[in-house]
Amino acid sequence: MKRKGDREMEMIASIVELVNKFLWDYALLILLLGTGIFYTFTLKFIQVRKFGVGMKKMFGGFSLHGKSSENGLSSFQALATAIAAQVGTGNIAGAATAIAAGGPGAIFWMWVSAFFGMATIYAEAVMAQHTRVKENGVIVGGPVYYIKYIFKGKFGKFLAGFFSVAIILALGFMGNMVQSNSIGSSFYNAFGVKPFHVGILVAIVAAFIFLGGIKRIARVTEKVVPLMALIYIIGCLVILFMNGSSVGTAFHDIFVAAFAPEAVLGGALGVTVQKAMRFGVARGLFSNEAGMGSTPHAHATADVKHPGDQGIIAMMGVFIDTFVILTLTALVILSTGALSSGETGSALAQVAFDSAFGSFGKIFIAICMLFFAFTTIIGWYYFGEVNVRSLLGQKAVKIYAFLVVVCVLVGSTLKVDLVWNMSDMFNGLMVIPNLIAILASVKIVKKLSKEHEFM
Template identity: 60%
Template sequence: MEQFTQLVDQVSGIVWNSILLYLLVGTGILFTVRTRFVQVRKFGEGFKRMFGSFKLNGENAGKDGMSSFQALTTAIAAQVGTGNIAGCATALYSGGPGAIFWMWLSAFFGMATNYGEAVLAQKYKTVNSHGEVTGGPIYYIRARFKGTAGKIMAVFFSLAIIFALGFTGNMVQANSIGLAFHTAFGLDPLIVGIVIAAVAAFTFMGGVKRIASLTEKLVPAMAAFYIIGCLIVLVINRSELLPALESILIGAFRPQALLGGAAGIGVQKAMRYGVARGLFSNEAGMGSTPHAHAMAKVEKPQDQGVMAIMGVFIDTFVVLNLTALVILTSGKLAPGVEGAPQGTALAQAAFSQAFGSFGNAFVAICLLFFAFSTIIGWYFFGEVNVKALFGPKATKVYALIVVLFLVLGSFLKVQLVWNLSDLFNALMVFPNLIALLASSGIVARAARGEDIMK
């Protein structure tokens, strides 16, 4: 079993670091060029739409979909997760401060990719046999590739996302919460897991109406809480803010000048960890967030496309960026040094430097918000595909399995499950990217303001 675990880890590493890295960034560059930098041209419109439709108690979601803002918050709920804290800290430890610059770059191009995903999700959304509006990659893959090939690609994508996000992915999120609360408060991870699973089950049973209602309240609240906490730390560490920004730029192009040779971190390593963790965090091109954007009730696909741009911006340029600056200004980062804190431990050390003993508790609370919101988002994305493949009745079995995985994940860290989650996360990207590349002309027309529904 140990050999199989190592094999899965090696295959996952090759797929993520040697193939997907270039495909995801390449797709983002292509969409940026073909849409004439839509993420720049339409950023103001996206900003206005986001705040113009901001409501903590919006209209009830139902069979006909949800509001544009609810769709955005459901997408952000999945995007803003443990990767924004633990993933960012891991990238800094493994790739040095320069990794953050490459995160910025990958997110910039990822905004165009996410625009394309949302546009296609809107164009090819459909109404199922129960009168429910639904959409996502399984539908635009089928539409773009007729016949057996399209069916195989669509089914492969759906099975991969159900397993990667709904099952093993949510197991990872529950483990992050359990570990953080055990470290901060000494609580039994199993008890934490049972509570999380119970609240999640209550949310799942309420369907899309309850999920949309929860995310439109939870996402703004958790973002505000974390942003305020980070800003307080940065005010305390304000004298280190400019050196931190300088270290990001120097580390991106001349890491040896910053870190010396001991850490063994070069430009390629900074780039690899920055791009990989950035894409894994904002999920641009992975095919997850289109499930939420397909549900938005908008006049034309482009309207939700510009909202999708804001999801990547908030995830990377706001939340993840603040985590990076808190860590860099704390003086707790020791890139590549064996035994130095990394991951969640590094984030907790950074916040504790400013907040004292409250630092561990702050990170634990934020991880609870981030990971739980991701659990809700990922469950919903998996549910869409369960319905598409097996029908609405299968969702009860799916929900039960997810709840069981949440309990198990809170106290069991089975490395094989974690490695399989990474691998299936990677595998589900391929059919989605193929469909995106085949549809780049449609997205380009949408970015020019043309009617793509004809």
């Protein structure tokens, strides 16, 4: 006979699962994709027109020793902090989950969602720059600031407060438990090190970085993000070179299965076009975070001449996340034939890397997980910190930092499905107030974009 506490936990788990199904299978797909399409046409396909400029700005501003100023971080530091949050364990497990559930065609729909998401994140970054403020000598900004800028009075305060609570829970606490668990489990699989010991080390290093504020976080991300991307990209390219003859087939399967899954899978897994689209769009948006309201906190801190400058740079973050990192993961999985293993999630990615690197595959994944997850931890911590300060004041920041460190430590050993699902739920809930404000900001975004065009 089940105890009362067990029944209550099961009820909570059922409610969370139901909310997640509604959010991620229906509401958010329409809202996120719809906002991206709306801004793509409103801004006349800015992700295409300004792509070359964005690449030049990104590589032109590249530096491992960027200097911040009283007016904020360097543009590259802000981008590196945003990418640190965007490129997490989802980039290894996200593509694998989408392929396992929606077939190879899901990757095509990932690309579609990222393409439109680039326009959304442009609008987010522009508004974050436009409404940023200086508090305690530090430049801050993000959804809570542009929500209250757009909506005055009680409604604005309610939406901003709702967003703050959701992001603190989703990223600062639960999300960081997810990330530290990924590090702990991958190091246990690769080296046999107890997850708790790994968790202690990660928590100590994280605490040191947290205490240094956004400038220390930026100094870490500007060095670690390019290194982690380079290591992962090289590893993927080596595997693709080893399986060169299968890469063309992988691309063929992606495009064909996007519209005719049965032609590639022969009806296996019950994959349909709708299923490929659903999992591709959902995992793509979840990974690159366009429209979720997280990365604007980083882009608000950039010291640029015009908000449009950082808007263009922000688009490059989505491009790197989805069109580079996620795509390489997908090609590795498809070209190595790992899909036939029947595995899903990170285990599917593990099979793909093991098939090419042998026993070194586990070590490679563990190293990548360390980089990806740790940089996400410090990025997500900062996003939560901005909202803690806005909601509860400066004195609450140290308490928040302590609680995040505890979550990192506990999360390394404790994998509770309910925590994972609740993280997804609050991730979804924070999208709603953010996109309400972004859609209401269209006149401002258009005006600032026109100004930027003639600079």
